Amino acid sequence: MASAPPPPQEAVHSGRRLLSPTLFFSSSSPLRLRPSPPPPPSAHRRRSRYSRLVAASSSSSSSSAPPPPREMPWPHVLTVAGSDSGGGAGIQADIKACAALGAYCSSVVTAVTAQNTAGVQGIHVVPEEFIREQLNSVLSDMSVDVVKTGMLPSIGVVKVLCESLKKFPVKALVVDPVMVSTSGDALSESSTLSVYRDELFAMADIVTPNVKEASRLLGNVSLHTVSDMRSAAESIYKFGPKYVLVKGGDMPESSDAVDVFFDGKEFIELHGRRIKTRNTHGTGCTLASCIASELAKGAKMLHAVQVAKNFVESALHHSKDLIIGNGPQGPFDHLFKLKSPPYNVGSHQNFKPDQLFLYAVTDSGMNKKWGRSIKEAVQAAIEGGATIVQLREKDSETREFLEAAKACVEICKSSGVPLLINDRVDIALACNADGVHVGQSDMSAREVRELLGPGKIIGVSCKTPAQAQQAWNDGADYIGCGGVFPTTTKANNPTLGFEGLKTVSLASKLPVVAIGGINASNAGSVIELGLPNLMGVAYALVESQDERVDYAELHVAAEGEFAEAQRL
């Protein structure tokens, strides 16, 4: 038997994030409450100029014209900031942060700094007219979704930016009011303060000062407590942005990192772990770029801020022992996910192990029995709280299955719930499903990955530690482990019981979903096992005609257990 691996860090980590303003970041329990529903799918459906052109010409010309290319929207952030020669902050941090979160990042360089881990040794400001030219080049051509600003060294630069944004409006503007580096070096003339406040903030969707910047923006008021941060957020809000985030990472008094988010009505305290590390250079730039990336993907502001905060915290944690440079403030690794299990095998960029929480599996026999379509079964399961859906259609004809799968893709997409196909890679490809679930007698995860590529979710059924190890080696994203209880849904299925589930889960480097005979009355006992990488329970749509009842009950049972375990 393989030796017990460490629990998958990000899987557990991401499961503890709660949207409630009061319940953040329990520190040790591996269990979690039901995750907040995933954000709606990207609202970014803009066509590129090229695809519009081709579409227009193909509709007006003869049928021999080539078909329009498939749209491949790519959320686009433009950063307007300074270059950091040390690579930890500024433009360099912005590009890495956007890349890590799956957004494209173009860049307008406002200044070139000579900088390292000791501080800023020199600044060369780019002439304003050349900044205007860069802005013009990018904004006139590239369908930018969100602009994020960093170092804006002079009044003239801020004004050029405001003019460009009026000429080329974008979906959102994220302003990180970078004025002084953490090393204490000025990055912006003090005269820019007024134009920041009077012109740029009025156009901004969010402004993200740290306490020092907030203090400067407000005439050097002293900010020592969270209550001071609230007042500062309220005052900055009056300059015109839609949201303000005052970051408390530098507050000496707090043991955790508290940020204050203000939307004009409500203050929300966002609590995070304070990571002990010298490698914090570029955290502000990174946070703002992550917010911009999430907004470009279509997220709501509070969600974008929380994703960004979680990302920075994880990156700091994974980079805490890196040694780059001899100065007091080192850079961190934005691309840590490429190295950390279970992400080193090209997982789906939007797959979060939390999504395994309530896993619905369709059953064609039952649909026939109840006289309902696959689509209706899926719709009902989602309404009842399912967080992921698998189409398991063992006796449908291919064409019929594909039609149903296409309809289900649409339903799932509009609810932000991933849709997987059981066994049939061809169907998954044809309907552009989010992934595939395979068993030990199906194609291997490695072969499926070859066909589907790195962007899709792959699950593998495992009943032994060796199979779990193989799934990991093959690049799967999660494993399904069962039968936990006897089942009538799958013929000749061995029952593993709690012991089997425990053995396989503890040997798995991947997140696990339990399956087999699970219902509202026994789901709690499965969750109660407290296995660190057990992320949820799978359940076939067999029990009744109306899955809303089943799922709602199952949901309540599972959530209750998670909540209980977290309290203990």
Ligand SMILES: Cc1ncc(COP(=O)(O)OP(=O)(O)O)c(N)n1
């Ligand atoms: C989540 C989940 N776990 C296990 C299975 C079983 O897959 P497999 O062993 O391939 O058996 P069939 O479903 O194909 O009969 C599953 N489908 N989902």
Ligand SMILES: Cc1nc(C(=O)O)sc1CCOP(=O)(O)O
């Ligand atoms: C599809 C499937 N796979 C299993 C496994 O043990 O791998 S058990 C199972 C059936 C799940 O249906 P129900 O919730 O009705 O038991």
Ligand SMILES: [Mg+2]
């Ligand atoms: Mg199978």
